[in-house]
Amino acid sequence: MMHGIWPPVLIETGPAGAIDLDAVTATVEHYAALGVHGLYTADTASEFYTMEFAEWDELVSHFRAVTQQYGLPAGVGCTWTNEEGALRRIARARELGFDNIHLSQPYWIRLNEAAQRAYWAKVQTVAAGLPIVVYAGSQGQLALDGTLLRRLREVCPSIAGTKSPGFDVPVMNSLIVQHPRL
Numbered sequence: 001m002m003h004g005i006w007p008p009v010l011i012e013t014g015p016a017g018a019i020d021l022d023a024v025t026a027t028v029e030h031y032a033a034l035g036v037h038g039l040y041t042a043d044t045a046s047e048f049y050t051m052e053f054a055e056w057d058e059l060v061s062h063f064r065a066v067t068q069q070y071g072l073p074a075g076v077g078c079t080w081t082n083e084e085g086a087l088r089r090i091a092r093a094r095e096l097g098f099d100n101i102h103l104s105q106p107y108w109i110r111l112n113e114a115a116q117r118a119y120w121a122k123v124q125t126v127a128a129g130l131p132i133v134v135y136a137g138s139q140g141q142l143a144l145d146g147t148l149l150r151r152l153r154e155v156c157p158s159i160a161g162t163k164s165p166g167f168d169v170p171v172m173n174s175l176i177v178q179h180p181r182l
């Protein structure tokens with residue numbers, strides 16, 4: 001069960017546009033000294049959609065090594081514009097020993113119910129029990145409420161949490177009432 005404060009580690013780039021891995025290290029060190037419960041990167045506010053796989057892999061491999069050095073649980077964003085890219089990231093996150101992943105379904109198109117079920121069933125197969133935090137996204141592409149989450153968890157029981165931009169009281173209440181242990 002995830003708990004506590006998990007701030008994002010934002011991504012800085014150097015003058016040539018490469019990810020500044022020293023800044024990632026310094027940020028992890030800073031948060032470790034503050035006593036946070038865990039960290040995540042390559043998700044919200046980290047511009048994940050600008051990184052091709054090799055760049056993403058370099059970032060998350062470094063990030064995981066540093067968080068392990070400090071004994072911090074770590075999560076990683078695995079969202080991508082297509083199913084294959086997301087599944088590849090999930091598999092790599094498992095290999096690296098991440099404690100959870102953050103994931104939205106492919107965000108450039110709204111999936112109908114059958115496509116959602118198929119996508120999340122494949123995610124479950126690749127995640128194989130790795131806890132998943134479902135991200136609703138800021139463009140309304142996944143209108144996540146308690147009812148939809150119940151359908152998603154039928155095919156993907158690894159879903160362990162949610163995050164959404166803003167705060168919608170009826171939606172939050174439906175999530176809390178229908179999923180009190182989430």
